[in-house]
Amino acid sequence: MKSFHGKQAIVTGAGSGIGAALARALVAAGADVVCADIDGAAAERTAAESKGPGTARAARVDVTDAAAVQAAVDDVVARAGRIDLIFNNAGITWGGDTELLTLEQWNSIIDVNIRGVVHGVAAAYPVMVRQGSGHIINTASMAGLAAAGRITSYVMTKHAIVGLSLALRTEAAGHGVGVLAICPTAVETPILDKGWMGDFDGREFYRVGQGSTKFYDADRLAAQTLAAIERNRALLVAPRRAYLTWLFARLAPGLLQRLAIGFVAKQRAAHPPTTEGTRV
């Protein structure tokens, strides 16, 4: 991909899953990438496995720390004179009945999934406006376009990211800056085994919810993301059949609510709520 050659990029949450796939795809397309993650060793692994013509280096960055995100952006600008791409991708999830969610857990998902993205935007967007170029890519989710319970706090954060991205995009266009929100359904990454509360089974939940036993491939999503940036698209919905869910959510929101109520009831019957055990 010609347009990524020499581009200066930061990917947050690059130590695993979608972020790691994005970093590998960018480096393969010729970009110089900072693989940022709260898990420094995981970031190092991604940087090592990313093969050129571009370059990769690792940085331990906690996206909930605004100063750390600002420092990562400043470092790229100091080295290269600009920043072309920021992927605000780091995220966490909580799955299970919302009455089990502690205030600490609510705050943690707001801090990572919303504030983490805000910190990336606040640090990189003013630089991009001054440059008159750049692209902000926020990893939202299909959960940002359609709502279902038992992942309620996650849905809340991803709706916020879709709103932020679509609104910012209308301002950014006048400055030559692009904004894209990625909205995949379940992708085969370690997040599917994290953040389960009580008897919640994330894999089973997404399997039934999306009507498929197979989860989407992160490398495929990364390749589609790069193509969506090149086309300056507003949203990337993946896989293709997920467009139907999105369309359904927009055309018949009341019916989708009723279906979601039935879906949650069925899920709860299969996996009754229990206060025992939280898998983090």
Ligand SMILES: NC(=O)c1ccc[n+]([C@@H]2O[C@H](COP(=O)([O-])OP(=O)(O)OC[C@H]3O[C@@H](n4cnc5c(N)ncnc54)[C@H](O)[C@@H]3O)[C@@H](O)[C@H]2O)c1
């Ligand atoms: N996998 C899916 O099914 C799916 C679907 C839609 C959207 N998403 C979103 O994709 C993004 C990436 O998720 P993934 O599936 O690759 O999960 P993952 O768990 O494989 O990777 C998430 C990465 O983010 C890092 N991270 C967590 N908190 C951090 C913090 N405070 N600062 C910096 N890094 C932090 C983790 O260390 C990890 O390396 C998330 O925003 C997630 O919500 C995932």
